[in-house]
Amino acid sequence: MQTDWYIDQLKRPAYEAPAAPITWERSEYMSGTNDYIQVQPEMKSQIDALYRENPEEAKRMLGDNPYELKNILKYWVRSKDPQMHVIPTDSIIITVNKENVRNSGIRMISDSIPDYVCMKIDKSALHKNHLMMLEMLAQSDWKRPIYYAATVGKDLYLNLSDNFIQEGLAYRVSPFNTNGQFVDADKMYDNIMNKFRYGNISDPSLYLDQTVRGMCLTHRRMFSVLADELIRRGDKERALKVLEKGEKEIPDYAVSYTQNIGGTTEIARAWSQLGKKDKAVKLLTKVVESSKQYLDWYMLYSSNSLSSNAYECSVRLTEMLTAINIMRKEGLPNAEKYMAEAEQYYAALNAKGVNINLGN
Template sequence: GDNDTFPLWYNQEVEEYRTDVRVCNLSYLQTDWYIDQMRRPYYQSSALPISWQPNQYQAGTNEIAWIRDKVPSMTIDKAFSRMLDKTDKRQQEAGEDFWNREDVTSEILTKTLTQPIVVEEVINSPAFRQGDTCRFGEKQIAEQIVIPLRNRLTRSEMMILEMIRSNHWQRPMYFAVTVGTDYYLGLDKYFELTGLAYQITPVDHGTADAVNTIDMYDNLMNKFHFGGIENPDIYLDENVMRMCHTHRLMFARLAEALLNEADSVRATQVLDYCVEHIPAYNIPHDYSSLLIAQCYYELGKQQQASEILTDIATYSEQYINYYQSLDKMRRSSVEGHFGQALAILGNVLQIAYRAKDDDLVNRYQDLYLTYAARR
């Protein structure tokens, strides 16, 4: 969305930072004029790998492809070649009456698209270079990417698949973590979290939780810069606050992944750095901090964990008391927020109970049970 895209454009346009990277707004990618832009070089960035011709994505053409379950699977290349050949044929037959034609729908005859993976392309790709070698072994690389489809593909989604088809792993491709999961197209099991972005990899992780701890640690601890949010007098609007919570959650995801690798030293560094640079007095703890507390418990740092959970539980307690102070009509308007506060309090108690933090459990358990029993 705009709140994610415009700061990146500012960095490139004004600060002249990483002008070799192409930022692509997926909402705009539904339009023909924006696809035109993406197909052209810009600053130090090469054109995006989109081979479709303008007549194949102009307004009113291939805006939606309906999915028909006729064959078990089909490669992206075959599906798009068939669809675009039909587009060209329709346009040739329509001639000057092209805009008056009745049939402008497109279709793909399978609910499963695939993209074969050429191992040599991956091994030789700069996108996965770690030192002088590829960070993936040949046995890790999947034979193909499998993309399950729903009832339709939008033009924006088709452009994403087209870039995957045409890129041949030469350039790294990422989704921002703030992108809606609908845009992932079922690719998330090939994702690796690297910071505030997921990189598409040729490895089927079987889960959406894979973390590239080497790159992510370097990004969060060395390359990300924080400034201003430590000032207690600064105003943080809801958009900035939301991004701060997103950053905090990414630190937690990294710490969790490091703990899974038995790297308690760096996990502690990540958590302490997060607490210092995203201070709770300006950015209050919410559900995004639950994982931070859980990781602190696993590291044996009960005081830090308990302080975070107490902050979260206190807010839930205050909201529950506020809810109880309202009359019946006003309660109905905040019922959803009340349910959320109660659920978060339940999560706090669950984490504290597993960590044997009896003081915290005893403090909030009765409050939770009282209202949970009424729902």
């Protein structure tokens, strides 16, 4: 949403979806206009003083609450006065329309709906894509859901991740404080098991390039997240179906389980917790043996070359230890053997002057 042509498209209906809730005129977001708006929280003291000394005039100028999202957009960001083109706070208030929330179909994780959501701004300026997100949040008024794709960088979250509800490959913005860890298991199950189409990934005659494989790893991680949540809720029957579906749709021969970024260790742990110990051992062994191969290769480097690859060594050793720790916790074979080997790699890397940060 950083470019005018993309915003143009969002403002048009597409297929069965209505236009995105953006009310800005094109002249307000065309290239070179409102490319960014500075955040100036130091102005709060002046605004607060105005509301204390002349509240009626202040409300006429800036609304009942000058820090409420709709008022910031109306009286500041979209003001005709160039001097007002700032965001005068680092804490934006989003008013919650409780009736719209109840009718929106969102998972009600609490009987009590908050009156507002507080959005902390930790940037010195918000760019056009951020401003469009604020506009859609304001105009949707909790009637139409707003989602962030699971692949979007955290920089675009605007510190709303504590209000996310995961429903599949997207996070839904909710009025509830979820600490970013709530999964709507029922909706996610329906999406993954019944609605998503996997494009014949399992067809061995198809070539999957790096970009496609990356997306496949993202999908595979969704299977691990859902299975873990269902196990936590005691729904082992559906958790088993999820793992079997993932194994069928994104098989190892198409997208290798050696890449733990796809949630291999979490999937292995889920298999183990569902009584499928042999499947867990197979996956965890793949991760460990793959890590060993990479580390053996790096150990052939000279000290200087090895130092420049310290991060990659750390990643591989960390993945190896993650798999081993699950082996230990689940009582699976070869855990101690592999742990001894991991300690040897760690010592050998240190001896070559590579200090590995394992995050603990």
